[in-house]
Amino acid sequence: MxxxxxxxxxxxxxxxxxxxxxxxxxxxxxxxxxxxxxxxxxxxxxxxxxxxxxxxxxxxxxxxxxxxxxxxxxxxxxxxxxVGVVFQAARVFPGMTVLENVMVGAHGTTGAGFVAAVLRLPAHHREERLIRDRARACLARTGLAGWADRPAEALPLGQQRALQLARALCGQxxxxxxxxxxxxxxxxxxxxxxxxxxxxxxxxxxxxxxxxxxxxxxxxxxxxxxxxxxxxxxxxxxxxxxxxxxxxxxxxxxxxxx
Amino acid sequence: MRTRTVLAAAAVTLALPLLLPERHLPVYVLLLLAATVTAGVSLLMGYAGQVSLGQAAFYAIGAYAAGLSAVHGVPTLIGLLVAPVVAALAAVVVGAPLLRLRGHHLAFATLAVHLILLSLLGQGTWAGGAIGLQGIPPLSLAGTPLRDDVGYAYVAWAVLAVVLLISHNVVDSRAGRGLRAAAGSEIAAAAGGVPVGGYRLVVFALSAAFAGLAGGVYAFYLGYLGPGSFPLLLSIEVVVMAVVGGLGTITGPVVGAAVITLLVQALNELGTRPGMPSYAPAALSYAVYALLLIAVVRYLPRGIVPAVAVLRKGTS
Missing domain, CATH: 3.40.50.300 (P-loop containing nucleotide triphosphate hydrolases)
Incomplete structure (x- = not known):
């Protein structure tokens, strides 16, 4: 870090x-x-x-x-x-899995854009792997490893708060x-x-x-x-x-x- | 399994133009073009959380861009590529101020964009005015002009395939996650580093490009464009298609466009039978929008594709 x-x-x-x-x-x-x-x-x-x-x-x-x-x-x-932020209200992104929620936290420290995504350039694949690994590590630290593929809005409140912390940490x-x-x-x-x-x-x-x-x-x-x-x-x-x-x-x- | 489903769907839809009777081919082409426009609406509404009631305006802009450039001697294939670019540029120009609006305000503003465009097209002599733009040459691929419906069926198929692939690739990416996050919580997405405003503008432009590309195919297919080709109802229609098919899914737009187009077509045939009153086709098609929208919102609030996915998960 x-x-x-x-x-x-x-x-x-x-x-x-x-x-x-x-x-x-x-x-x-x-x-x-x-x-x-x-x-x-x-x-x-x-x-x-x-x-x-x-x-x-x-x-x-x-x-x-x-x-x-x-x-x-x-x-x-x-x-x-x-600057990483953990809000008081549990602001999770509905319709996305717990892992995807945490991956959003890495947005500011990564750079692949729309063009790399549409054309599936090597930069896209490389960065997706990096972000996913980082997000999994953050889930493990916050005790959420077992919840990775669940929809985020289905988590109990305590886990939603942990999710926010994991998301913030994913931005290093x-x-x-x-x-x-x-x-x-x-x-x-x-x-x-x-x-x-x-x-x-x-x-x-x-x-x-x-x-x-x-x-x-x-x-x-x-x-x-x-x-x-x-x-x-x-x-x-x-x-x-x-x-x-x-x-x-x-x-x-x-x-x-x- | 998923790959196999996609390949099977591709095989069936590719075989259809050859198997369908000639008189059904226009429906096939227009259905695919509607699905292409709807894919953009679905990306905008389902993933970016923005409502546009003026999407057919970008369809019209693409159609006129392709039609006008072809009429002025630009090679038709280039005209077809210009269509999505012009539509996307138009979206950036109107989107920069409009996307500050949210929810219903944005919906009405985009509706106004459509109305203004219709009025401009009706007045502009450069665009053929109220009479319309005539004499658009057929699309020419590798020096061969496409004159029959089967050719356009395959062009429309390829266009839809490209658009769906782009949608899929955008949604499942860093940028796509940023967009979906912003639709859920703008504040938390921004705190994660997502430039929310910029991303929304990009997706608005992308959805306009989809509509513009479909419009370009439409221009060459029909060979004639008029303000009357792009009624306000068309903008509403693609939103209904997106909602019925299922927002936030890649295949929803195709299913929604197919269901609505085929239903309207069937009712149209029913309405034009001998003995039916002259207002029957219009009344029936309006009624079907209303009833279908009410039924879907009431019984399948997330649309057909998500409902089917839940069913399949339940049975397996």
């Missing part, structure tokens, strides 16, 4: 109808870092996630991947530069964005996810983990950023953030769930 990329968000803002969802947020991730992003409902986590992934454009501010500005690029171009991302990957998972699935994240971290992939489950984030993340009302209110190691009175006051409240 390719080594992780550095992410630098600088002064990013995005408003909806005059209300700021994200306001002047700056965030820097070192290559290979696993950063947790937490905050109460409506803190702007998902908006910030979309500004980095390219599903939304920032009104102001910049997003850089290894120093290259990506904030004006559409999502597919960002994917080609190595240098920055992986995960939006609440643990929500709705059962305890055993959660364990497997946390083991996989640890494994990906050891491989050097930079990851931004948006998560509602604070305990889960504290367990796997190197550092944690806390958003509230669209602004960064705290940042540091899990232990520091947990002890920060501003965080406890604004977010965790009395009887902290952490």
């Amino acid at each position: 390719a080594a992780g990329a550095a992410l630098a968000v600088s002064g990013a803002s995005r408003a909806f109808g005059g209300v700021y969802a994200v306001r002047d947020v700056s965030l820097t991730l070192a290559p290979g870092e696993l950063r947790g992003l937490i905050g109460p409902n409506g803190a702007g986590k998902s908006t910030l996630f979309a500004l980095i992934g390219g599903q939304l454009r920032a009104d102001t501010g910049t997003v850089r991947l290894d120093g290259t500005r990506i904030d004006r690029l559409p999502a597919d171009r960002r994917a080609r530069l190595g 991302p240098r920055l992986l964005l995960l939006d609440e990957p643990a929500s709705g998972l059962r305890a055993a699935e959660r364990e497997r996810l946390s083991a996989l994240l640890t494994e990906l971290r050891a491989e050097g992939i930079t990851m931004l983990l948006v998560e509602h489950d604070v305990a889960f984030v504290m367990r796997v993340a190197d550092r944690v950023t806390v958003l509230d009302l669209g602004r960064v209110i705290a940042e540091g190691s899990p232990a520091d953030v947990r002890a920060d009175p501003v965080v406890i006051d604004a977010y965790l409240g009395a009887g902290s769930p952490a």
